[in-house]
Amino acid sequence: MEDSLGQKWKQREFTLASVSDLSVAPPSALPGTARFDSDGLQIHQQSHQIPLSIDPRTVQLFRLSPVHSVCMVEGSEAGKKASYSRGVNIQFRNEEESAAFHCVVQQWKKEINAQGGNGRNESNTTSKSKFDEKIESSSAKMYFHYYGQLLHQQNMLQDYVRTGTYHAAVIENRSDFTGRVVVDVGAGSGILSLFAAQAGAKHVYAVEASEMAEYARKLIAGNPMLAQRITVIKGKVEDVELPEKADILISEPMGTLLVNERMLESYVIARDRFLVPTGKMFPALGRIHMAPFTDEYLFIEIANKALFWQQQNYYGVDLTPLHGTAFQGYFSQPVVDAFDPRLLIAPSIFHVIDFTKIKEEELYEIDIPLKFIASVGTRVHGLACWFDVLFNGSTVQRWLTTAPGSPTTHWYQLRCVLSQPIYVMAGQEITGRLHLIAHNAQSYTIYLTLSAKMWGPGAEQGGILQTSSCKLDLKEPYYRMSQPQAYALAQDQQPQPLIPTQDLDEPEFVQQPSPNSCVQIDPLMQNI
């Protein structure tokens, strides 16, 4: 038995006479399978998968008869809600298969224990880490597949605003790195590890979960002067063990709107796991900046996308029943592009996220109250957002900004467009709320409300004149890659064609977006 198991247990599959989920009332028993693969043990009913992911550290298997067992998995804290223990009733086709299954589970547990009780040193671990608990496996798979490709790492490396700022921040703050132990959180190609080694780091642990770890090894080995002080560790920062604590963490965990991809949470987890209490983080904090904007062209462009569904005779079919849904669908996409800062109609405000202090759970829900004073009378089409991060070096403080009007980065800026714009007068107060709720596809649902407060005589009594709200999915942005324009200030009065605004009849210029944020940069967009 031992021999036939070996490493092969990882591909074993058992046909089950019946499977029933004990947490479902009443449990329905259907034939199914129990499959061991690189993700662990998956138990399926024939018709659908019981979403029971089995952690070898906590699984308990009870034999109720020669062919009948119960598999129990401990509950865990996922997000803020406690989950309860789960149980699956499984019945084997015969006694031999039942015995083999029990034997494989024992082997599995033995192997995990031999790896130090956690078995968490490789990304193909069978255990469920903090990352796996909160992130849907299909999303993680796509995400790490994306980052495992060199072309997407190149895309980031070719964002010279980004990479140049990191390089300057590290090299100008040599004293923070010289002789220090560094952890590069999500090392990708290993570029930041190499920068840290250039700045004199004693040792750098480059932690990378995707297949890019292999390329990072190759790149680092090709720079022998630095390579001896860098170790690449393949795995998630939530899972890997390091031989020593770090004096400094370096990372580029920022997504669109700073928080997309939910990698800030991994950065914070790495801080709690690896950083000495007095350690530094590069970057140390981030700020989300927000301001209301007016953009008649953008609004019309989005609204027009749904016009297709206004057709009453599309090959004899009336499409209008879906117009409303399509309209809302287009307005649920945040717009990613570089816009002219003159479209902003009030001074921006910002929300600080201090990476050195924030708790990981505080990133699950971000609630930002909004208050602006309109500087012009116009239609407000929504909220524009961008971010910056601070490298709080001991020698030089440096900001990396993605602000409109600054040299364009691959993050561009983000705009949430209201399907019902509101009207304001100069001096009128705009209030509202930007509420971000994390979801398990490594992104956020955005809830935006903007209201125009009463204006003019009687305004002191307060009161809201108009309110408009929208719900958007940060995971599904509309990449609108036109060049930033010299917009006419008052578009309403002076409609001018934007050069080269997308012709609505033309196919869109489609960039290849990342699973979350990283879009390719048109080289022409650089440093405008």
Ligand SMILES: C[S@@+](CC[C@H](N)C(=O)[O-])C[C@H]1O[C@@H](n2cnc3c(N)ncnc32)[C@H](O)[C@@H]1O
């Ligand atoms: C935005 S890229 C930055 C890559 C590189 N540090 C750079 O600056 O060019 C983020 C990288 O972190 C990796 N990553 C994301 N979450 C991770 C996690 N929890 N553990 C380890 N690596 C992770 C991704 O695979 C990706 O390669």
